[in-house]
Amino acid sequence: MKRRSFLKKASLTGVAVAVGSNLIAKNAREEEKSDSLYDGVAKDFPIVISTWNVPNATLKAGELLELGYSSIDAVEQGCMIEEADIKNQSVGFGGRPDRDGNVTLDACIMNKKGDYGAVVYMQNIVHAISIARKVMENTPHVMLAGKGAEEFAVASGYKKTNLLTQESKIAWENWKKEADYQPIINIENHDTIGMLAIDKNGDISGGCTTSGLAYKMAGRIGDSPIIGSGLFIDNEIGGATATGMGEEVLKTVGSFLIVELMRQGKSPQQACEEAIRRIVVNNSNFKNFQVGYIAINKKGETGFYSIHEYFSVSIYENKICKNHLSDFYNKNG
Numbered sequence: 617m618k619r620r621s622f623l624k625k626a627s628l629t630g631v632a633v634a635v636g637s638n639l640i641a642k643n644a645r646e647e648e649k650s651d652s653l654y655d656g657v658a659k660d661f662p663i664v665i666s667t668w669n670v671p672n673a674t675l676k677a678g679e680l681l682e683l684g685y686s687s688i689d690a691v692e693q694g695c696m697i698e699e700a701d702i703k704n705q706s707v708g709f710g711g712r713p714d715r716d717g718n719v720t721l722d723a724c725i726m727n728k729k730g731d732y733g734a735v736v737y738m739q740n741i742v743h744a745i746s747i748a749r750k751v752m753e754n755t756p757h758v759m760l761a762g763k764g765a766e767e768f769a770v771a772s773g774y775k776k777t778n779l780l781t782q783e784s785k786i787a788w789e790n791w792k793k794e795a796d797y798q799p800i801i802n803i804e805n806h807d808t809i810g811m812l813a814i815d816k817n818g819d820i821s822g823g824c825t826t827s828g829l830a831y832k833m834a835g836r837i838g839d840s841p842i843i844g845s846g847l848f849i850d851n852e853i854g855g856a857t858a859t860g861m862g863e864e865v866l867k868t869v870g871s872f873l874i875v876e877l878m879r880q881g882k883s884p885q886q887a888c889e890e891a892i893r894r895i896v897v898n899n900s901n902f903k904n905f906q907v908g909y910i911a912i913n914k915k916g917e918t919g920f921y922s923i924h925e926y927f928s929v930s931i932y933e934n935k936i937c938k939n940h941l942s943d944f945y946n947k948n949g
């Protein structure tokens with residue numbers, strides 16, 4: 617829709633209700649949006665959506681955005697809350713180890729310009745999301761792995777920390793007694809933390825951070841640090857991120873798929889549902905693993921969907937953060 621017709625529609629529908637400088641600011645923003653693919657009216661920004669029930673992380677991002685911080689600052693600092701949380705055993709410090717007892721972290725971040733940075737299989741550094749951002753901003757590369765990522769983090773001023781907490785060590789030692797590798801569908805209501813944010817300027821960024829599957833094989837990398845699979849942002853269209861069984865997300869390049877489906881006109885909800893359908897349609901094993909997607913479009917509409925029940929999301933909107941239980945595919949158990 618062209619600028620003039622958009623503004624006409626906005627005033628006719630009574631959307632431009634603010635007065636004074638607010639009205640000018642809102643009109644300026646709507647004018648900017650009129651060049652996007654979308655008709656209609658944007659929600660009030662900022663907005664944050666995160667995988668799982670992570671109110672502290674989501675609120676942190678939302679509050680920073682209210683103060684005028686950029687979406688990339690907000691997703692980094694929001695994800696850092698979960699990375700530092702000893703109770704979250706799927707991310708950062710206290711994450712569950714691989715089958716050899718090593719906690720290895722994967723993370724990536726993507727900004728409004730389509731720049732991307734990632735770390736894979738990184739050990740001994742709590743804030744994988746920050747190192748991913750440093751890879752993006754301070755190196756000529758997009759991804760660093762293992763020792764190289766760790767050395768880069770130390771050279772960037774981060775201190776080494778043993779990420780294996782007593783609680784995760786005991787759980788791993790118990791697991792070793794049987795060593796039965798059964799990926800758990802919803803790990804204590806937590807898994808990879810993916811976060812998407814729109815700042816006051818309407819610019820979208822995303823981040824994704826995880827310790828990966830508990831008791832994975834040494835060297836295993838999941839979807840979370842892989843652009844297009846665990847995360848994808850196109851600031852013209854929207855963003856998407858994933859949680860759950862990384863192998864299945866990787867095979868279907870899920871986050872890129874969702875953004876491309878939104879580009880073709882699907883809502884974030886429709887796009888998430890189609891991406892889940894692509895996973896299950898040719899996979900008779902889908903009852904044994906979980907995948908959840910979240911998405912946001914340029915208007916600020918959100919969507920989320922999973923294979924199984926109990927996936928939930930945190931949404932910060934209108935200065936309030938709420939947890940929402942996701943609809944899901946496998947209604948027949």
Ligand code: GLY
Nearest residue numbers: 828829838860862
């Ligand atoms: N989605 C996280 C992983 O599979 O590693």
